[in-house]
Amino acid sequence: xxxxxxxxxxxGTVLFEAAIATYVDLGYKLxxxxxxxxxxxxIAFLSGPSGPLLEIVSPLGPDGPLRAxxxxxxxxxxxxxxxxxxxxxxxxxxxxxxxxxxLGPPRPAAALGNAPITYHYHHAIGLLELVENPRLGQ
Amino acid sequence: xVRAQVLEIIRNNLVxxxxxxxxxxxxxxxxxxxxxxxxxxxxxxxxxxxAVLNIRFEPEETASAGNxxxxxxxxxxxxx
Numbered sequence: 001x002x003x004x005x006x007x008x009x010x011x012g013t014v015l016f017e018a019a020i021a022t023y024v025d026l027g028y029k030l031x032x033x034x035x036x037x038x039x040x041x042x043i044a045f046l047s048g049p050s051g052p053l054l055e056i057v058s059p060l061g062p063d064g065p066l067r068a069x070x071x072x073x074x075x076x077x078x079x080x081x082x083x084x085x086x087x088x089x090x091x092x093x094x095x096x097x098x099x100x101x102x103l104g105p106p107r108p109a110a111a112l113g114n115a116p117i118t119y120h121y122h123h124a125i126g127l128l129e130l131v132e133n134p135r136l137g138q
Numbered sequence: 139x140v141r142a143q144v145l146e147i148i149r150n151n152l153v154x155x156x157x158x159x160x161x162x163x164x165x166x167x168x169x170x171x172x173x174x175x176x177x178x179x180x181x182x183x184x185x186x187x188x189a190v191l192n193i194r195f196e197p198e199e200t201a202s203a204g205n206x207x208x209x210x211x212x213x214x215x216x217x218x
Contacts, residue, residue: 068176101185102197119195121181 004083007131008045008053013067013076016042016058023054031136037109040064041112043127044135053136055082080119080127085101088132095120100128103135112136139217140166144191144210151186155179165207177202193217 005114013019020030028046031053035042041064044056046055085091092102108114108116113135122126143167153161156174169175175183180202189213193216 070180071176072178099185101181101188101195101200103181104197104199106172121178121185123182123185 001089002094002107004130006052006085007082007134008055009078010055010057010080010082010127010129012057012069012074014058015076016044016056016072019056019058019076020044020046021136023056025046032111034111035060039107039109041066043109073095080108080129082129082131082133083119084134086111086133088118088130091130092118092120094132095122095128099123106132109134139214143208144213145206146205147190148183148187148209149158151183151190155182155186162190163206165210167201168205187213191217 011019020033023046024030028047028048031045032045033044034041037060042056042058042060046054048054048055054064057066066075069077069079076118083091088106096102100122103119105123106116106118109117109131112131115131115134117129117131120130122128144162144166149161149163151161152163152172152175155171156179158174161172166185169180181200188194191213193213199212
């Protein structure tokens with residue numbers, strides 16, 4: 001995709017530590033782990049011998065962004081893909097022109113050095129995240 | 139377009155999204171009163187309404203509205 005670089009797959013689960021342990025057992029290495037109070041989620045990034053980064057996402061509180069997926073019993077599962085961009089606004093406009101709806105204003109992501117992120121929903125593919133100039137583990 | 143027409147369009151789209159043809163809603167109905175009208179289905183509703191009504195919602199408008207009456211207010215401001 002124009003101007004976008006694949007960054008990670010987001011995996012939602014309530015079993016945060018067990019999910020990390022399972023991926024480590026599969027050969028992944030834990031890069032960083034934070035409790036992001038502002039986003040109301042626990043986040044861990046893992047890198048593997050091949051393929052994209054994995055992001056483990058677990059709820060911190062009862063009203064976090066995973067609530068709807070949990071109620072549908074849709075977790076644990078991959079539930080979003082994330083792309084890095086140099087220009088969040090420009091990439092957001094590109095997605096808008098292709099039928100995505102941006103969910104809320106940009107917010108800083110603690111696990112990515114407070115890089116701004118946005119979520120975009122498309123009726124056919126679900127959630128896509130954008131992150132501007134991510135700084136993993138900083 | 140009058141409020142009653144917008145209400146009917148919202149109801150028809152909710153019926154489709156929630157797969158509930160018995161759904162009854164009014165202007166005072168809020169999402170937390172309707173089974174399965176969660177944040178994801180609310181986003182699906184907004185995307186459907188954009189297509190049907192030829193309007194665009196801004197990012198800050200995608201959080202669940204207080205009730206359907208407030209959503210109608212928002213839509214009517216975009217249709218002016």
